[in-house]
Amino acid sequence: MTLHLYDSASRELRPLDPVVPGRVGIYHCGLTVQGPPHIGHIRKELVFDVLRRWLERSGLEVTIIANVTDIDDKILAKGRERGESWFAVAYENERALHAAYEVLGCRPPTYEPRATGHVPEMIEMIEALIERGHAYPATDGSGDVYFDVRSWPDYGELSNQRIDDMQAAPDAPADGKRDPRDFALWKGRKDDEPESASWPTPWGRGRPGWHLECSAMAAKYLGTEFDIHGGGLDLRFPHHENELAQSRAAGQAFARVWMHNAMLNLGNSKMSKSVGNTLTVAEVVKRVPAIALRYYLIAAHYRSIIEFSEQSLAEAATAFERIEGFCLRAAELVGAGEPGDVPADFAAAMDDDLSVPAALAVLQATIGEGNRLVADGASVALADTLASARAMLDVLGLDPLTWATQGESSATADALGQLVDALVAARAEAKAAKDWNRADELRDQLTAAGIELEDTPSGTRWNLKGGH
DSSP states (O other): OOOEEEETTTTEEEEOOOSSTTEEEEEEOOOBOSSOOBHHHHHHHHHHHHHHHHHHHTTOEEEEEEOBBOOOHHHHHHHHHHTSOHHHHHHHHHHHHHHHHHHTTOOOOSBOOBGGGOHHHHHHHHHHHHHTTSEEEOTTSSOOEEEOGGGOTTTTTTTTOOGGGSOOOTTSOSTTOSSTTOEEEEEEOOTTSOGGGOBOOTTOSEEEOHHHHHHHHHHHHHOSEEEEEEEEGGGIIIIIHHHHHHHHHTTOOEEEEEEEEOOEESSSSBOOTTTTOOOBHHHHTTTSOHHHHHHHHHHSOTTSOEEOOHHHHHHHHHHHHHHHHHHHHHHHHHOOOOOOOOOHHHHHHHHBTOOHHHHHHHHHHHHHHHHHHHTTOSOHHHHHHHHHHHHHHHHHTOOHHHHTTTTSOHHHHHHHHHHHHHHHHHHHHHHHTTOHHHHHHHHHHHHHTTEEEEEETTEEEEEETTOO
């Protein structure tokens, strides 16, 4: 079966038909780095990480581009508020984004371009739009340049809106616009903005509009026609609508499929910095293992809203413990081995608009059978079941047998393992000598260091709290 994805533009499931056979180009809108990422942001990263893993598992070569918006009104405001350079604020939060990628097991994008590094491409695109009659410099001398929405008859096609029903674009004052809904391609520098936050253009010094940057960077790294453009559903309008209009108006075919994930809500509203109802990744992984947070964020279908609660997060962590427990027990009996083939039902679920809930049902059935086999001891059937489960977990980025070395060097992992193993062995010796005080003391030391112990008939297992 061919992968089918729900296309937000046509509002129907469509088969993936790559521009270049055997290769898939994906662009998804990254973070505007005025603050560290919250778990609502990272849901989108995980959706596209799973998509990429499944495409690669299906034998396709994937190029995935995720931009960083490192200049923006909010970033400039945050710099003024903190008395710091705007670029220092942006870089600090970009590093926090990368840390969140790493802790949750996301593979880094093929390339992660910054808006500030692509001003020449943006200026070229503005010039092309002005030449084609789809853009114009502001009439008020501000140095702004606007896209003329009424010059593009298909404007509103992605969000299924009529121009006359739309509100005014809030990204710049209406004084210099032909129509209040025209949006800024370029913003002229204001007197209270630092010189470093502007670039020279034929229309005066200024900086990019939010929408323009993604069109310019997608075309540079994926070509004027590519396979999938994605992001959170909140970006469909105005951001993606404006990207589509300006790119098509510039003569580009642009994206074949538009893929949008639903929001993660907290307190019945979208998790958002502007609302103030956010939970950062760094905060949440102090309460549950990072791998359990990943499981929680991908377990629902990507087009379904997640209503966050501490109870549902704890339930997800417990559910993943059962999966992890089988893998660890089976590996002790038959060895870790290598991931095998995914079951046909799992593949069918993933090909059906990336239906992770249906795929997880196949995984849970496999785990159930595996637990029955574990009770009978080592067997070829158990090894095969473990290999199948690990193949599915690898696609989802949840394989507990490889998670331990994600985000840290093998030397660090080896050193930690040797130290903990020595303390575990010392505790076993103390127990054999019936020195219970010493055994308890060693266990307390390990617990204080974030090491969880589990005594089993075949010996003591240990895990790191917050990650395995």
